[in-house]
Amino acid sequence: MILKIRSYIWRIKVNREKTIEVIKECLPAARFKHSLAVAVTAEKLAWKEGLAVDKAYLAGLLHDYAKGYSEEELKRLARISSWYIDQEEMSIYQLLHAPVAAYLVEKELGIDDSQILEAIRYHTIGSPDMGKLAVIIYIADFIEPSRDFSGIDKIRKEVDQGLDYGILAITNHILRYHLDHNRVIHPNTLALRNAYLRRIYDE
Ligand SMILES: Nc1ncnc2c1ncn2[C@@H]1O[C@H](COP(=O)(O)OP(=O)(O)O)[C@@H](O)[C@H]1O
Structure with a gap:
């Protein structure tokens, strides 16, 4: 039993170290630092929620895997990606690094x-x-x-109250920001916000 646990911990550690190297290679320094910070933050949240901390760490580390790609490359990879990408998402290339990362992380x-x-x-x-x-x-x-931006402390406090409150605060912030800057908004963020607003108030 102890040997099994040791071998599991060893595999997770190797997996982490290898993935950190991969991410360090493919991202600029600031983005690499951000990815490490997301991994650690996700690990803490997963621990609090009773989820698999190793999975949360890996997902955090890998989430921006495609952030270094050009607009042209992102559009090309998005077209051949196995993920469904709607027209609205296709039309905002800054959004494409997410589905493209999911595609490449599996493929590569x-x-x-x-x-x-x-x-x-x-x-x-x-x-x-x-x-x-x-x-x-x-x-x-x-x-x-x-x-670090105006409103982040309030958002962190909402996350401390629970993930649902965190999602509501974040989506409200994103929607407000895009409205104030007259930017196109992908409808998923509004759908996410409405779903979590209902979850909180229907409790
Ligand atoms: N619902 C949305 N509709 C349109 N653009 C969005 C939406 N959500 C985020 N964005 C924009 O997509 C870009 C990438 O977002 P994100 O992956 O969160 O970037 P970063 O980690 O660099 O902050 C940002 O410019 C952000 O403002």
Whole structure:
């Protein structure tokens, strides 16, 4: 039993170290630091929620795997990706690194865990149907310690109240930001916000 646990811990450690190397290679320094911070934040949230901390760490580490690609490359990879990408998402190339990362992480790194892939795929626009690991990555990406903008302290407090409150605060913030800056908004974020608003008030 003890040997089994040791071998499991060893495999997780190797897996982590190898993945950290891969991410360090493919991302600029600041984005690599952000990915490490998302991994650690996701791990803490997963621990609090009783989820698999190793999966949360890996998903956090990998979520921006395609962030270094050009607009042209993202569009090309999005077209051949195995993930469904609607026209609205296709038309905002800044969103494409998420589905493209989910596609490449499976294809290039052989990671086929459906929860990890879902978390990577929806980490930017979100989805009302996201599982708990995806919810954690969506939140961790927004609140990791180096994120610093007006309103972040309130959002962190909401996350402390529970993941549902965290999602509501984050989606409200994203929607407000895009409205104020006259930007196109992908509808998933509004659908996510409405679903979690109902969950909270129908409790
Ligand atoms: N629902 C949305 N509709 C349109 N653009 C969005 C939406 N959500 C996020 N974005 C934009 O997509 C880009 C990438 O977001 P994200 O992956 O969270 O980036 P970062 O980690 O660099 O903050 C950002 O410019 C963000 O403002």
